[in-house]
Amino acid sequence: MEKVIIIGASSGIGKHLAKEFSKDGFVVGLASRRLELLEELKTELPTKSYVKKLDLYDADSAIKALDELINEMGDVDVIIINSGTGHDNPVLEWCKERPSVEVNVSGFTAMAVSATNYFIKRGKGHIVGISSVAGIRPFRLCPAYGASKAYISFYLEGLRHKFAKEGFDKIYITDIRPGFVYTDLTKNNGKMFWVSTVEKAASQIYTATINKKKIAYVTKRWKLIAFIMKYIPDFIYNRI
Numbered sequence: 001m002e003k004v005i006i007i008g009a010s011s012g013i014g015k016h017l018a019k020e021f022s023k024d025g026f027v028v029g030l031a032s033r034r035l036e037l038l039e040e041l042k043t044e045l046p047t048k049s050y051v052k053k054l055d056l057y058d059a060d061s062a063i064k065a066l067d068e069l070i071n072e073m074g075d076v077d078v079i080i081i082n083s084g085t086g087h088d089n090p091v092l093e094w095c096k097e098r099p100s101v102e103v104n105v106s107g108f109t110a111m112a113v114s115a116t117n118y119f120i121k122r123g124k125g126h127i128v129g130i131s132s133v134a135g136i137r138p139f140r141l142c143p144a145y146g147a148s149k150a151y152i153s154f155y156l157e158g159l160r161h162k163f164a165k166e167g168f169d170k171i172y173i174t175d176i177r178p179g180f181v182y183t184d185l186t187k188n189n190g191k192m193f194w195v196s197t198v199e200k201a202a203s204q205i206y207t208a209t210i211n212k213k214k215i216a217y218v219t220k221r222w223k224l225i226a227f228i229m230k231y232i233p234d235f236i237y238n239r240i
């Protein structure tokens with residue numbers, strides 16, 4: 001039976017990903033800060049699951065928590081680094097930029113390093129990171145969030161390069177780039193378009209993971225927006 005760890009499994013995309021993997025027979029490791037939500041989710045899953053309190057604001061303790069979870073599960077095939085946060089920040093206050101830097105950059109890196117070293121020792125595995133279409137081009141309302149998601153995509157590409165060059169051809173990297181998905185993170189956003197349900201997003205992320213995709217846009221049509229965002233000239237982009 002295959003085993004997956006989902007970091008950031010207490011709500012939204014991570015919670016529904018846990019349901020997708022469990023429905024398909026995976027043993028699931030659930031990690032994040034809100035232990036009570038993880039315990040509740042555990043009771044809903046048809047397969048065996050493990051829970052672990054893990055806070056990415058304290059990267060060192062998060063590394064310890066991930067190690068413990070891996071040990072408790074015995075062996076892990078896939079590690080999904082889904083945790084993330086961000087705020088619209090029109091006046092640009094540090095207190096609103098900081099969580100994106102601490103969770104999405106420092107916290108993500110701590111988890112990616114741990115997962116990498118575990119899979120190198122094991123000789124095979126799969127790391128999935130959740131970046132965003134927001135990482136394609138910076139946006140004035142949330143510069144730290146977009147920058148942090150660009151960092152995640154870049155970091156994952158760096159790992160893919162490392163594994164290819166060092167001959168770890170059984171360690172896979174998947175960069176998931178969602179557009180808008182209706183979750184706690186986005187429910188108070190102003191205007192959104194092409195908004196996916198969390199169930200549909202989780203199902204597409206699950207399929208992309210199983211198929212070991214390098215990069216997947218979720219939902220798929222967001223690939224078009226990513227292309228436009230990347231190539232649209234500044235004089236048009238700066239009016240948005």
Ligand SMILES: NC(=O)c1ccc[n+]([C@@H]2O[C@H](COP(=O)([O-])OP(=O)(O)OC[C@H]3O[C@@H](n4cnc5c(N)ncnc54)[C@H](OP(=O)(O)O)[C@@H]3O)[C@@H](O)[C@H]2O)c1
Pocket residue numbers: 007008009010011012013014031032033034035054055056057082083084085103130131132133177178179180181182183184185186
């Ligand atoms: N929704 C969208 O439109 C959208 C679009 C692009 C990318 N994404 C990305 O998708 C991922 C999931 O977001 P979501 O939309 O599902 O939002 P969500 O419902 O708010 O879920 C965020 C998850 O991250 C965890 N998390 C936050 N801070 C953490 C910390 N300090 N330590 C450990 N875990 C932490 C939360 O768990 P705890 O609070 O229990 O710790 C929660 O499980 C994020 O990386 C987000 O940036 C979302």
